[in-house]
Amino acid sequence: MEPIRFLDDDGTFTLNDPEAVSCLYFPLASEAGLKSAITPGLGGDCKLDQETFLLEPVSSENLHASRSTRNFWCVTEEGCWSAAGASAQQEADRFTEKQDECALTVGLMWQTVCRESKQLGLQAEITSFVPPQDNVEIMEVQLTNTGTVPRNVTGIAAIPIYGRSADNIRDHRNVTSMLHRLQTTEHGVLVKPTMSFDEKGHRENHNIYYVLGSTGAGEKPVAFYPTVDSFLGEGGTLLKPRAVYEGAEGVPAGTEIAGREAMGGIRFPAVTLEPGQSTEYIVLLGVSEDEAEIDRVLSSFHTVEQVRAALSVTRAHWQEQVNVRYHTGDPNFDRWMRWVSFQPFLRRIYGCSFLPHHDYGRGGRGWRDLWQDCLSLLLMDPQNVGDMIRKNFGGVRVDGTNATIIGAGDGNFIADRNGIARVWMDHALWPLMTTKLYIDQTGDLNILNSPAPYFKDPQALRGTGIDQDWNDAYGNRQRTESGEVYQGTILEHLLIQHLTAFYEVGEHNIFRLRGADWNDALDMAAEHGESVAFTCAYAGNLRDLAGLLRRLTKEGDTVSLLEEIQELLAGGPAIYPDIPAKTAILERYTRRCIHNVSGRTIRVSLRELADNLEIKANWLMEHIRRQEWISDGENGWFNSYYDNHGRQVEGVQPDGSVRMMLTGQVFAIMSGTATDTQVEAVARSADRYLYKKEAGGYRLNTDFHELKFDMGRMFGFAYGEKENGAVFSHMTVMYANALYRRGFVREGYRALQSLADTALDFQTSRIFPGIPEYFNADGRGMYHYLTGAASWYMLTVITQVFGVHGEGGDLVIEPKLVREQFDGNGEAAIDLSFAGKQFHVVIANPEGKDFGVYRAPRTVLSREEINSLPESGNTIRVELT
Numbered sequence: 001m002e003p004i005r006f007l008d009d010d011g012t013f014t015l016n017d018p019e020a021v022s023c024l025y026f027p028l029a030s031e032a033g034l035k036s037a038i039t040p041g042l043g044g045d046c047k048l049d050q051e052t053f054l055l056e057p058v059s060s061e062n063l064h065a066s067r068s069t070r071n072f073w074c075v076t077e078e079g080c081w082s083a084a085g086a087s088a089q090q091e092a093d094r095f096t097e098k099q100d101e102c103a104l105t106v107g108l109m110w111q112t113v114c115r116e117s118k119q120l121g122l123q124a125e126i127t128s129f130v131p132p133q134d135n136v137e138i139m140e141v142q143l144t145n146t147g148t149v150p151r152n153v154t155g156i157a158a159i160p161i162y163g164r165s166a167d168n169i170r171d172h173r174n175v176t177s178m179l180h181r182l183q184t185t186e187h188g189v190l191v192k193p194t195m196s197f198d199e200k201g202h203r204e205n206h207n208i209y210y211v212l213g214s215t216g217a218g219e220k221p222v223a224f225y226p227t228v229d230s231f232l233g234e235g236g237t238l239l240k241p242r243a244v245y246e247g248a249e250g251v252p253a254g255t256e257i258a259g260r261e262a263m264g265g266i267r268f269p270a271v272t273l274e275p276g277q278s279t280e281y282i283v284l285l286g287v288s289e290d291e292a293e294i295d296r297v298l299s300s301f302h303t304v305e306q307v308r309a310a311l312s313v314t315r316a317h318w319q320e321q322v323n324v325r326y327h328t329g330d331p332n333f334d335r336w337m338r339w340v341s342f343q344p345f346l347r348r349i350y351g352c353s354f355l356p357h358h359d360y361g362r363g364g365r366g367w368r369d370l371w372q373d374c375l376s377l378l379l380m381d382p383q384n385v386g387d388m389i390r391k392n393f394g395g396v397r398v399d400g401t402n403a404t405i406i407g408a409g410d411g412n413f414i415a416d417r418n419g420i421a422r423v424w425m426d427h428a429l430w431p432l433m434t435t436k437l438y439i440d441q442t443g444d445l446n447i448l449n450s451p452a453p454y455f456k457d458p459q460a461l462r463g464t465g466i467d468q469d470w471n472d473a474y475g476n477r478q479r480t481e482s483g484e485v486y487q488g489t490i491l492e493h494l495l496i497q498h499l500t501a502f503y504e505v506g507e508h509n510i511f512r513l514r515g516a517d518w519n520d521a522l523d524m525a526a527e528h529g530e531s532v533a534f535t536c537a538y539a540g541n542l543r544d545l546a547g548l549l550r551r552l553t554k555e556g557d558t559v560s561l562l563e564e565i566q567e568l569l570a571g572g573p574a575i576y577p578d579i580p581a582k583t584a585i586l587e588r589y590t591r592r593c594i595h596n597v598s599g600r601t602i603r604v605s606l607r608e609l610a611d612n613l614e615i616k617a618n619w620l621m622e623h624i625r626r627q628e629w630i631s632d633g634e635n636g637w638f639n640s641y642y643d644n645h646g647r648q649v650e651g652v653q654p655d656g657s658v659r660m661m662l663t664g665q666v667f668a669i670m671s672g673t674a675t676d677t678q679v680e681a682v683a684r685s686a687d688r689y690l691y692k693k694e695a696g697g698y699r700l701n702t703d704f705h706e707l708k709f710d711m712g713r714m715f716g717f718a719y720g721e722k723e724n725g726a727v728f729s730h731m732t733v734m735y736a737n738a739l740y741r742r743g744f745v746r747e748g749y750r751a752l753q754s755l756a757d758t759a760l761d762f763q764t765s766r767i768f769p770g771i772p773e774y775f776n777a778d779g780r781g782m783y784h785y786l787t788g789a790a791s792w793y794m795l796t797v798i799t800q801v802f803g804v805h806g807e808g809g810d811l812v813i814e815p816k817l818v819r820e821q822f823d824g825n826g827e828a829a830i831d832l833s834f835a836g837k838q839f840h841v842v843i844a845n846p847e848g849k850d851f852g853v854y855r856a857p858r859t860v861l862s863r864e865e866i867n868s869l870p871e872s873g874n875t876i877r878v879e880l881t
């Protein structure tokens with residue numbers, strides 16, 4: 001297998017013989033919504049959303065079979081050849097010396113495949129991209145005669161148009177083709193199904209799916225094969241279509257056909273290529289409701305000059321978007337970080353669906369993703385994040401849970417009309433984590449006083465009951481007794497989220513697991529399960545929230561809060577050990593808010609509020625330290641969960657095997673629950689029980705050798721896959737982040753670097769550069785691109801490793817780089833924007849010392865306005881004028 005080679009510092013890379021590796025795919029997408037997945041053999045698919053697939057949906061399991069998705073045939077006197085490598089003959093020649101030579105080059109949102117048939121002396125270079133603001137995938141095909149004699153070539157584009165909902169892949173596949181209405185135009189094939197068809201109800205369809213073609217000079221095609229039937233011919237296949245091999249005439253523009261599977265089959269005029277001569281073709285694949293828009297797309301992209309200009313714009317656009325650049329001692333790591341920093345944009349466009357591994361979900365983002373997106377935006381494009389945060393708080397219910405069905409655009413939350421909704425007990429954490437980063441980076445502490453509405457739907461009593469009085473007329477905003485929409489401050493939202501969680505405890509006085517926590521696959525312990533891991537995280541948040549309140553406080557200051565919140569603030573530490581008393585408090589509060597809120601407010605002293613939260617945080621941490629510490633005789637770690645039988649999940653088993661999970665360790669460390677001595681012990685335990693170099697680093701858990709139906713579906717997965725013991729990037733990154741925060745820099749570096757090293761080791765990871773959701777037991781990267789790990793990786797590298805972060809709006813630089821991260825001159829650097837200005841921060845360590853030894857690194861900032869560089873120890877604070 002050939003290695004991946006980077007070509008420049010933008011992250012562009014190349015790979016020879018890419019088809020020798022299975023399951024490689026790449027995303028191409030536009031901010032307008034078109035989402036493609038493309039393989040080196042031009043397989044994959046293309047869609048706007050779940051209902052609107054232009055190309056037939058594929059998953060990782062049939063990706064190899066989708067190789068004739070975007071085909072381009074070259075008919076010559078000496079035979080037919082597929083410029084995409086998708087012909088029966090080329091398949092037969094694979095892995096023999098007759099196979100085509102093939103090289104792939106990829107940059108942010110574009111790819112070029114160069115393929116040459118030595119036998120025919122023909123080379124094809126196919127560039128695919130999606131312009132940032134248009135819903136069209138563009139394919140530029142350049143054919144070159146690399147032989148020694150002139151060659152006649154007829155180009156035929158062959159793209160089957162699926163044109164309907166992904167659900168119809170099995171549900172009425174044939175019946176829905178009867179809805180198709182096909183039409184050939186001067187440049188291609190349009191398909192407009194009469195209706196969209198499913199059991200929920202049939203609706204009139206307005207989408208037009210199209211494949212258009214022109215020569216590089218903008219000339220029209222000569223004929224079309226608009227149906228799969230006419231293209232394949234009787235008994236033909238997409239790898240050996242009779243229309244191509246037998247020279248079928250096709251139909252002219254202006255042909256209309258009803259009720260057939262559609263084919264974007266386009267025959268171009270024959271050309272004679274002299275040796276060394278090239279010719280170009282353009283193929284456009286898209287979907288739109290408006291024929292005029294299709295004409296506009298065609299006139300914008302029908303010559304090679306237009307397409308190349310659009311490609312430059314696309315390349316520049318994404319390079320600009322990813323406006324952080326890293327410089328360390330390892331240039332490949334820096335280039336890899338370009339891809340990691342690009343991934344949050346992909347997550348925003350694709351959500352958690354629509355790439356071949358992500359063959360689930362119907363698009364849209366989850367609650368965690370919303371807040372994670374904000375993290376990366378805060379680092380790259382912070383202008384509108386304050387606004388997004390304010391809108392996202394409108395998804396919090398007054399009982400502290402939140403909307404889980406999230407619509408398009410910011411702040412659009414959809415009512416959950418299912419019986420009883422699932423509640424993920426970690427959800428209330430992420431908004432504070434993001435809001436705190438926002439405040440640190442911008443200094444905008446006042447956001448805590450911004451008003452926001454609460455979400456309202458039939459779900460009530462924290463997902464345990466239904467508000468029978470709610471109806472559509474009530475709407476999705478919480479109202480008061482007098483019928484007005486109630487707005488509380490963001491601070492009030494945060495208080496409600498954390499205080500309600502505080503009282504929702506199980507038998508061990510640990511927060512109940514409910515439907516699951518961050519680990520979605522812990523979904524079978526709703527009655528008695530408890531999450532120590534996320535109780536730690538809440539304890540840390542309570543402390544952070546208290547810290548923010550103290551910063552907000554001037555002597556004697558008060559805030560206005562919804563009267564009902566008094567229930568959650570009453571009762572001091574004396575009742576914290578009393579589980580029934582806690583349950584009763586929560587019950588009283590949620591019952592009072594089951595339909596309307598009073599709308600009345602009380603004033604509470606900020607100082608008292610901060611004290612109240614801090615006492616709760618301290619109590620929780622102490623409780624966990626006392627109750628959840630596990631020892632194996634030598635080292636120790638924290639138990640992370642209780643199962644549905646109320647049993648502690650981790651520990652040394654009677655047979656001597658060890659059950660340990662990473663999640664509990666991460667949040668015990670991050671929150672400050674673990675003491676420094678405990679962090680040391682935990683790190684040793686993690687190295688001993690969870691670290692596996694070949695798998696890419698720290699695994700999520702040891703092998704329990706049990707199905708554990710009292711915990712969750714994760715135990716049904718084979719060990720080493722996904723949430724069951726894979727090296728799950730997101731949690732490993734959070735582990736690293738926690739270690740760095742606590743000053744355990746070497747340990748943090750090991751966790752963080754092991755992910756990068758494995759991902760970059762193409763022989764093992766077999767993925768394009770970037771961070772995958774997880775590495776399986778063989779170290780193979782899985783579920784590439786769409787993962788919250790990317791935002792967290794960036795966050796950790798920028799704010800911890802380089803240590804560049806905000807504090808009250810000031811720029812603070814507190815590097816935690818280790819010796820190996822400096823280049824040959826003893827320098828490491830980062831370019832990033834902060835407070836709307838671009839910074840070039842250089843950390844100089846000329847003597848090549850290690851972290852903890854180098855002091856007060858010379859830090860050079862490229863801005864002149866910096867008025868002071870007070871240095872103390874290893875930290876520099878830049879007060880921005």
Ligand code: G1P
Pocket residue numbers: 352366368369517518519520521723729730773786787788789
């Ligand atoms: C995915 C989900 C995330 C969930 C995690 C663990 O992680 O998107 O919401 O918390 O699995 O179950 P990700 O791919 O974002 O790393």
